[in-house]
Amino acid sequence: MSVSEIYNKVKWLLLVNFNVKDIVNYYNADLKKDLGMDSWDVNMLLYLVESNFNVRFSSGTEKDIARLDQLVSLVYEASKASQRLKQIA
Secondary structure: OOHHHHHHHHHHHHHHHOOOOOOOOOOOOEOOOOOOOOHHHHHHHHHHHHHHHOOOOOOOHHHHOOEHHHHHHHHHHHHHHHHHHHHHO
């Protein structure tokens, strides 16, 4: 899955599950400042991302993620690692 595909799916999760308006580009948006998310919202977004992309983040990830592009990169790296594990098995 490409970074663009991941971004579009995460953007869709934001639009459907949170009070976020559809504007041109959220890619570099700060989750709290630009999108108005609080700590609970960030945790819920991480849960939704884990469920929808079948990835798992380590405990405390919510403290390391401040921007949407960071989350997209994290999902991209996790999905690449998962694919490599499947190829080895």
